Each structure stands twice: as C-alpha cells, then as structure tokens.
Amino acid sequence: MHVELSAGTIEYTDTGGAGPAVVFVHGLLMDGSLWDGPVAGLGGLRCIVPTLPLGAHRLPMRADADLSMPGLARLLAEFLERLDLREVTLVGVDTGGALVQLLMADDAPRVGRVVLASCDAFDNFPPGLTGKTLFLTGKLSPSLFGAFMQQLRLRAVRRLPIAFGWLTKRGDAAAARWIRPLLSQAAIRRDTVRVLRAAAAAPGILLDAAERLPGFDRPVLVVWATEDRVMPLEHGRRLAALLPKGELAEVADSYTLLPLDQPAEFARLVRDFTAG
Template sequence: MRVELSAGTVEYTDSGGPGPVVVLVHGLLMAGSLWDGPVADLATDHRCVVPTLPLGAHRHPMREDADLSLPGIARLLGEFLSRLDLRDVTLAGVDTGGALVQLLMADGASRVGRVVLGSCEAFDNFPPGLTGKTLVATGKLSPGLFGAFMQQMRLRAVRRLPIAFGWLTKRGDATTAEWVRPLLADAAIRRDTVRMLRAAGADPGFLLEPTERLPTFDRPVLVAWASEDRVMPLDHGKRLAALLPKGELVEVADSYTLLPLDQPAEFARLIREFTAR
C-alpha cells in the first residue's frame, strides 16, 4: 500500500482486522520488513500497520524539499498516523525507530495509547556504536561515492562486520541484505539517504531536549531491551523505564538490538500481553 504525505510517497503494509492497532517503526537503513516475524504472529488478533520511512531502504524518492532530519521524519510518522486516522495506537519502535517514537512522545502523541520501546537510541547515544558512527560518517560522501562504498554491503562477510549489521542482529542477515538494494539501484534513494545522514550527523544531540519532556507522557510504556545488546546500553533501557511515569522494563535474552529479527516470537508475545492489559 502507499500513502501520499507532505514529504512524498510512503509505502506501508496493513494486516487489517478489528483488533488493537499496532504501528511498528524501523530504524536507519532498514525497511518495514524488519517486522515481518512479529507481524506474522500478531496479525491473528491485531491490526498491524508498518510504514517504510525514508531512512535509506525506502523505494520511492522523497521530494527535494522534504525535511529528512530525524525530527522531520518523526513529524512524518505523526502525519502518517493522522492521514490513516489511526487512534489509540500501540506505537512500537526499535533502533532509530525507537528514537522517532520518543520524539512523538515528547510532543504528546495524541493518537498513541501505549508505547513499546525496543532497544534503541536514547539520551546522548547517537550515533550509536560502530554501526551508527560508520553510517553517519558515510553521509559526508557525495551520493555517488556513498553508493560505491555501500556496494560492499552486497557481501555477507561485510554485512556481518561490527561496522555494519553484525552487532545489530544475530540471525537476520537475509533481511539486512534486502535493505541495501534500493539505494544501490536508485540514485534518487542514495540522494535521500545522504541528505538524511548529513542532517543526523549535524544534530547528534537531537534527543536531549525531548528526553526532558518524556516524564509528561502519562500512558503505559513497555521498554523491551536486548540483554546482549552491544550498541544500545542496557542501562539506557533501565533509565528510560525509570523516567517514564508508567514505564516498565523487560530484558530479552539471546538477541542483539534488532529484537524483531532475533526474537520475533518473544517480541510478539510481549506486545500481545502488553496490549491485552
């Protein structure tokens, strides 16, 4: 499915159905396919809506004047919820998707009834780890050189390095291989990605001021953190849960940052139990 938003065309999937609405948000250089595993489980009794935002693995170029900063993309996510008229949403984000969710929470998120924050950027952890630092640094390249650099991601051995996806997922290499194909094939997607990375690199503290407003978010928040995460410190998950008036922390074993890839059944179970309360 597609929806026209102010920045351009955004693709999304919608499982339909009358159950509770869950909107699932991915991170940098990722697509909605991050959530295929949990959605296959949750869609039996939830309506699962999964956008692919312009974070580097999207397939439709954005408008040249689109705001591709991370706060701008968070506003685009809010526009997506409004355009589809989604209400009382359970909004879940992992990796930079969790940072986008925090930005919406700080601004009130009137259409959101509850939140799930998987392992994600928080506080001053941006760009996170070797993966984030490498990716943001490549944004300084021209789109052409960026594309040449990213050609290396065709190789599994490169994708499994700590500077790529190696410390983000234990088991999701086949999915990560798909995410790099749009920017390798389309110069306009490379242009968007470089613009997004440059904006992110210019504002590494984009979460600091919004974090101060998170204690005003009065709805339930489940903080689900990978206990073996090498990129997003577990202490940040504990701090987020303590900061939020209705926050609670659950640690997930045998997973790196991308819980939907490494532990899809467990993550689906946590969301189902959380929405059923």
C-alpha cells in the same frame, strides 16, 4: 499499499481487522519487513507497518522533503493522522525508537501506548560503531556514498561490527534485502545522505527529548536485548525509570534487532502489553 504524505509516497502494509491498531517503526537502512516475524504472531491485532525514508525505501521523497529527525517524526505523526488512527500502540526499534521518543516528547495525541525496543537514547546518538560509521559516510557525496556501500553486497562485510554484525544475530538475509534500493537507485542514495547529514547536525536531540519524556503519561513497555552491543542495557533501564508508566522487559539471546532475533518472544510481549 501507498499513502501520499507531504514528503512523498510512503509504502505500508496493513493486516486490517477490528483489533487494536499497532504501528511498527523500523530503523536506518531498514524497511517494514523488519517486523514480518512479530506481525505473523499477532493475529487479531491490526498491524500497520510503514516503510519510512530511512535508506531502504523504494520510492524517493520529494526534493524539498524535511528528512531531519524532527521532520521524520512529523512524517510519522502525519501518517497516523492520514490513516485516522487513534489510541495506537506505537512500536519502535533502533532509529525507529528514536523517532517514537521525539513524538512522545511532543505529546503524540494519537498514541495510547508505546513499546520502545533497543534503540538510540540519551547521548547514544549516533549509536555504536554502526551509527558512527554511517554518519561519517553521510559526509560523502551521494555517488561516493553509493560506491562505499557497494561493499555491503558481501556477507562478510555486512557481518562486521561497523555494519549489521552487532545489530542482529540471525537477520543477514533481511539486511541483504534492505540495501538493494540504495545500491540500485541514485535518488534513494540522495535521500539517505540527506537523512544522515541532518541527523549528524543534531547530536543532542535525544538528550533534549529525554528531558520531556516524564511528561508522557501513557503506558510504555521498554524491551531491551541483554546482549545488545550497540544500545546499552543501562539506557533501557533508565528509560523505563524515567517514564511515569514505564516497565522494563529484558530479552536474552538477541542483539538490537529483537524483531529478527527473537520474533516470537517480541510478539508475545507486544500482545500481552496491548491486552493489558
């Protein structure tokens, strides 16, 4: 499916149905397929999964699109409005969790519940070696950025800590798929460099958002991987304590990308939370 938004055309999937709507938000250099495993375990819920312009999208954005972090958060809000979704459960991991926090800090009137899974938070932006390396490569021209990223064709490079190695234990096949648009389309490389440069120019954005998160008065489930080497577990505990209706669930045997490493457990947590 496609929807026309102010920044351009966004692809998304929608399982349909009358159940509560759950919208899933992926991270940098990822697309909506990140959520295939959990969505498969959430029959009865209406699962909606957009692919945002974060580097693995296949349709380039308009030349004047705002691809800063606040701009992407507004694009997510526009997506909810365009589909006329209300009382949504909004689920974000990695950079997607950062975008969800920016929405929460601005009240997010269409959101009824939130799941924040291992994600950028507080001063961990860019997060870990992976994020810092990506932000540095964003200083390159789009053509040089593309040449640098060609190395990710090799599994050995994808599994390095500066790439996807500390983000997922079991998701290399997905990572190999995510990088294809970037490697093959100049316009996607241009979009990605714009995202990285804008994000690098706002290092304190999540600290500012955190100051406003206590004003978000709806239920929030914080799900964190206990073995996460990119997003500190202490940040998950801190987020849960900061939110008036926050609760914490810790998941073993996973790195940051819980939807890839523990899809069944993640689906169970989301289902129980939406039912509650």
